Amino acid sequence: xxxxxxxxxxxxxxxxxxxxxxxxxxxxxxxxxxxxxxxxxxxxxxxxxxxxxxxxxxxxxxxxxxxxxxxxxxxxxxxxxxxxxxxxxxxxxxxxxxxxxxxxxxxxxxxxxxxxxxxxxxxxxxxxxxxxxxxxxxxxxxxxxxxxxxxxxxxxxxxxxxxxxxxxxxxxxxxxxxxxxxxxxxxxxxxxxxxxxxxxxxxxxxxxxxxxxxxxxxxxxxxxxxxxxxxxxxxxxxxxxxxxxxxxxxxxxxxxxxxxxxxxxxxxxxxxxxxxxxxxxxxxxxxxxxxxxxxxxxxxxxxxxxxxxxxxxxxxxxxxxxxxxxxxxxxxxxxxxxxxxxxxxxxxxxxxxxxxxxxxxxxxxxxxxxxxxxxxxxxxxxxxxxxxxxxxxxxxxxxxxxxxxxxxxxxxxxxxxxxxxxxxxxxxxx
Amino acid sequence: xxxxxxxxxxxxxxxxxxxxxxxxxxxxxxxxxxxxxxxxxxxxxxxxxxxxxxxxxxxxxxxxxxxxxxxxxxxxxxxxxxxxxxxxxxxxxxxxxxxxxxxxxxxxxxxxxxxxxxxxxxxxxxxxxxxxxxxxxxxxxxxxxxxxxxxxxxxxxxxxxxx
Numbered sequence: 001x002x003x004x005x006x007x008x009x010x011x012x013x014x015x016x017x018x019x020x021x022x023x024x025x026x027x028x029x030x031x032x033x034x035x036x037x038x039x040x041x042x043x044x045x046x047x048x049x050x051x052x053x054x055x056x057x058x059x060x061x062x063x064x065x066x067x068x069x070x071x072x073x074x075x076x077x078x079x080x081x082x083x084x085x086x087x088x089x090x091x092x093x094x095x096x097x098x099x100x101x102x103x104x105x106x107x108x109x110x111x112x113x114x115x116x117x118x119x120x121x122x123x124x125x126x127x128x129x130x131x132x133x134x135x136x137x138x139x140x141x142x143x144x145x146x147x148x149x150x151x152x153x154x155x156x157x158x159x160x161x162x163x164x165x166x167x168x169x170x171x172x173x174x175x176x177x178x179x180x181x182x183x184x185x186x187x188x189x190x191x192x193x194x195x196x197x198x199x200x201x202x203x204x205x206x207x208x209x210x211x212x213x214x215x216x217x218x219x220x221x222x223x224x225x226x227x228x229x230x231x232x233x234x235x236x237x238x239x240x241x242x243x244x245x246x247x248x249x250x251x252x253x254x255x256x257x258x259x260x261x262x263x264x265x266x267x268x269x270x271x272x273x274x275x276x277x278x279x280x281x282x283x284x285x286x287x288x289x290x291x292x293x294x295x296x297x298x299x300x301x302x303x304x305x306x307x308x309x310x311x312x313x314x315x316x317x318x319x320x321x322x323x324x325x326x327x328x329x330x331x332x333x334x335x336x337x338x339x340x341x342x343x344x345x346x347x348x349x350x351x352x353x354x355x356x357x358x359x360x361x362x363x364x365x366x367x368x369x370x371x372x373x374x375x376x377x378x379x380x381x382x383x384x385x386x387x388x389x390x391x392x393x394x395x396x397x398x399x400x401x402x403x404x405x406x407x408x409x410x411x412x413x414x415x416x417x418x419x420x421x422x423x424x425x426x427x428x429x430x
Numbered sequence: 431x432x433x434x435x436x437x438x439x440x441x442x443x444x445x446x447x448x449x450x451x452x453x454x455x456x457x458x459x460x461x462x463x464x465x466x467x468x469x470x471x472x473x474x475x476x477x478x479x480x481x482x483x484x485x486x487x488x489x490x491x492x493x494x495x496x497x498x499x500x501x502x503x504x505x506x507x508x509x510x511x512x513x514x515x516x517x518x519x520x521x522x523x524x525x526x527x528x529x530x531x532x533x534x535x536x537x538x539x540x541x542x543x544x545x546x547x548x549x550x551x552x553x554x555x556x557x558x559x560x561x562x563x564x565x566x567x568x569x570x571x572x573x574x575x576x577x578x579x580x581x582x583x584x585x586x587x588x589x590x591x592x593x
Contacts, residue, residue, distance in 0.1 A: 424546030
């Protein structure tokens with residue numbers, strides 16, 4: 001970057017150049033106009049350097065990912081911002097929390113809008129994270145070498161559920177009180193440590209001030225911190241595992257000579273007594289030493305525009321929803337009478353339906369089995385076939401089992417939503 | 431920029447003897463792990479409350495004449511239902527044994543609005559996921575003539591206090 005230096009004597013010229021110099025000190029590169037600058041911008045900018053300089057065309061296909069992971073992340077960003085703003089007015093006290101909700105509605109500028117955005121983003125995040133999990137499963141993207149990132153993803157899904165659970169307790173309305181009561185009681189059914197966990201969650205033997213404070217701390221500090229760390233690992237591993245999954249035939253097969261230059265060895269086969277350049281260590285076909293034909297394009301502007309577009313669409317959708325629909329707020333807590341029927345939000349109604357058959361099997365046993373099945377999938381399904389394609393014929397059995405589980409859960413949610421009435425007895429919605 | 435993968439060869443055990451460096455390494459590792467374990471335990475002790483706030487488990491609910499024969503009075507604040515049949519008195523819990531919701535009275539006894547557990551007049555499970563009958567609490571007549579209930583002491587269902 002050569003820029004003209006002003007003559008030493010000219011103070012005025014120096015001052016005139018201050019804006020330009022400040023700008024150049026922040027942004028190392030001009031707006032890219034050639035490939036070199038596109039690369040430089042991507043890897044010298046803090047916010048962009050998480051991306052690869054070049055990205056595979058398959059990763060940019062909207063019909064492959066539907067941008068679900070990215071939407072999840074943007075929803076989390078919206079949740080963080082609106083959540084921090086809501087913290088300025090919220091008090092985690094059983095006598096004040098509900099009044100603060102009414103204040104948000106009645107006296108705080110944009111209070112209703114912010115609460116709506118927070119609530120609808122939370123619902124959206126639960127839904128989109130789940131859809132993202134489905135996408136990764138149905139395209140076989142959890143397979144080697146992405147097994148562990150799948151595990152991280154499952155943990156992220158569980159954290160999302162816990163965050164949403166601890167979140168809807170905070171208004172301290174009827175939903176909150178009875179959800180804490182039931183939720184902590186379910187934890188009490190866990191073998192051996194159940195009662196201790198229940199006691200720790202409630203901070204006592206009954207649901208009250210201590211429980212509210214504990215769930216507040218979990219919601220605004222503990223869980224978001226863990227979630228943020230997990231997201232960082234999730235993103236980091238996407239890069240280290242060679243970008244998004246794609247079909248084996250998505251890359252042109254290079255000539256043998258080029259392969260020799262291009263394929264990076266595993267660290268375990270490297271000669272300990274030799275010196276290697278960093279590029280020799282980076283795995284995956286995106287880092288090349290030689291000239292290899294590939295199907296990649298520059299992240300600037302292809303990937304970044306796609307991300308910007310996704311962000312704008314996500315934020316607009318949440319804004320529109322929040323302007324039209326108000327977040328629900330039930331009656332203030334009445335510890336004597338649960339609402340009848342007392343229903344959880346839609347994404348927990350499947351669980352509530354299962355729990356209404358057996359507290360242990362519905363609340364602890366079956367969920368644990370589901371999670372173990374999810375976590376174990378990439379270590380049991382070792383076949384490399386069918387990666388990168390939706391509903392691949394090679395994955396017919398695996399996908400069918402997965403879809404069966406999903407459909408079963410959806411049926412439970414539908415039963416819980418529409419077919420349960422007073423005292424949780426069967427009703428017909430028509 | 432280059433990475434040297436050459437391993438440090440300082441740890442060489444000669445003839446089965448543990449080198450000083452390896453020994454110190456083990457000690458340092460054990461110390462670090464131990465400290466991590468200790469801090470985990472102390473954090474656990476910290477978040478486990480020693481004093482808890484709650485309602486008294488033993489309380490009086492009024493004179494026997496407040497409950498004429500045939501009464502089934504749910505005292506929501508106390509989480510019990512006082513039953514009087516003739517000269518017999520009993521206190522049954524109204525906290526569902528399934529997941530802790532408060533049961534309401536129904537035609538056949540008690541019903542839970544959260545997951546559909548049903549109980550008969552005596553608190554026995556007649557349907558739904560509840561694993562146990564509603565407990566009966568010890569009920570006594572205090573010297574001042576008031577009925578006293580102790581929720582810490584469960585008694586066998588069907589054992590009434592006879593006035």
